Amino acid sequence: MEINQFFNELWHDYVAITPQAAKIHEIFSDNNSQVQNDHVAFRTFNLSPISIESLEPLILALGYQHRDSYNFKEKKLLARSYISPEINQPLIFLSELEVEKLSDGVQRIIKNLCDDIDTARTQKPDVFWSGRLWDMISWDDYSVLLKESEYAAWLSALGFHANHFTVSVTHLDNDDTLEKVIHRVEGAGFSINSAGGKIKGSEKDLLIQASTMADRMTVSFANNEEHEISTCYYEFAKRFAQENGTLFQGFVPNSADKIFESTNVIK
Ligand code: NI
Numbered sequence: 001m002e003i004n005q006f007f008n009e010l011w012h013d014y015v016a017i018t019p020q021a022a023k024i025h026e027i028f029s030d031n032n033s034q035v036q037n038d039h040v041a042f043r044t045f046n047l048s049p050i051s052i053e054s055l056e057p058l059i060l061a062l063g064y065q066h067r068d069s070y071n072f073k074e075k076k077l078l079a080r081s082y083i084s085p086e087i088n089q090p091l092i093f094l095s096e097l098e099v100e101k102l103s104d105g106v107q108r109i110i111k112n113l114c115d116d117i118d119t120a121r122t123q124k125p126d127v128f129w130s131g132r133l134w135d136m137i138s139w140d141d142y143s144v145l146l147k148e149s150e151y152a153a154w155l156s157a158l159g160f161h162a163n164h165f166t167v168s169v170t171h172l173d174n175d176d177t178l179e180k181v182i183h184r185v186e187g188a189g190f191s192i193n194s195a196g197g198k199i200k201g202s203e204k205d206l207l208i209q210a211s212t213m214a215d216r217m218t219v220s221f222a223n224n225e226e227h228e229i230s231t232c233y234y235e236f237a238k239r240f241a242q243e244n245g246t247l248f249q250g251f252v253p254n255s256a257d258k259i260f261e262s263t264n265v266i267k
C-alpha cells in the first residue's frame with residue numbers, strides 16, 4: 001500500500017470516531033498555509049498475532065525504518081517509533097501492553113480476546129484501522145480492565161484505530177506556538193488534557209506537546225448494555241532543532257506518559 005493511501009484511510013477511520021479532530025484540523029487549515037501530521041500512534045497487546053513484533057513488518061513494508069524504542073514502566077508499555085525516509089511523512093509510534101505484568105484475571109480476559117483473532121486479518125496494513133478483531137467484551141470485563149489499565153480497556157472495546165493524529169505545530173506558519181494552538185483549540189470549545197500541565201515537556205527536551213481530551217461515544221457491550229466510553233484525541237507537537245541543526249525526531253517518555261491519559265475518564 002502506498003503511504004498516502006495508508007494515512008488517508010487511517011484518517012477517515014479516525015475522524016469517524018473522533019469528530020473533534022476533523023473540526024480542529026479545519027480550524028488550523030483556515031488559519032495556516034499547511035497542516036502537517038507529526039505522528040500517529042497505535043495501541044496493541046504484546047500477544048500474537050498483534051504484538052509489535054507481529055505488526056512491525058507492515059510498517060517496514062511502507063518504507064518506514066525503526067528509529068527508537070521506549071519503556072513506560074508504570075503503564076506496563078513498550079513502544080517503538082518508526083521514521084519514513086520520505087520528507088514530510090509522519091512518524092509512527094507503536095506501543096504494546098505487557099500483558100504478563102497484569103493480574104491473572106485481566107490476563108485471562110485479554111488472552112480470550114486475542115484467541116479470537118483471525119491471523120489473516122493481521123497480515124495487511126488495513127489491520128491498523130480494522131477496529132475490534134474479537135467479539136465485543138461485556139461491560140463487567142471492561143470494568144475489570146479499566147481498574148487496572150485504561151489502555152487495556154480502550155483497546156478491548158475499540159480495537160485498532162489511530163489512537164491519535166498530531167498537528168505539527170513546527171510547520172504551522174501562523175499558530176506557531178503551543179500557547180497559540182491551545183488558545184485556538186480552547187476558544188473553539190474543545191478541552192485540553194491538563195494532566196501534568198497543559199504543555200508537556202520543555203524546550204530543552206526538544207519536543208513539547210499538548211492534546212485534547214478524547215471524544216466520547218456510546219457503544220453497545222456484549223450483553224447489549226450501552227455505555228459511553230472515550231475514543232481518540234488529537235495531539236499538537238512542536239519540535240526544536242538539535243545541535244546539528246536538524247529537528248529532533250524522538251519522543252519524550254515523561255511527556256508521553258501523561259499524554260496517554262487523554263483517554264482517561266474525566267474525573
Ligand atoms: Ni503522540
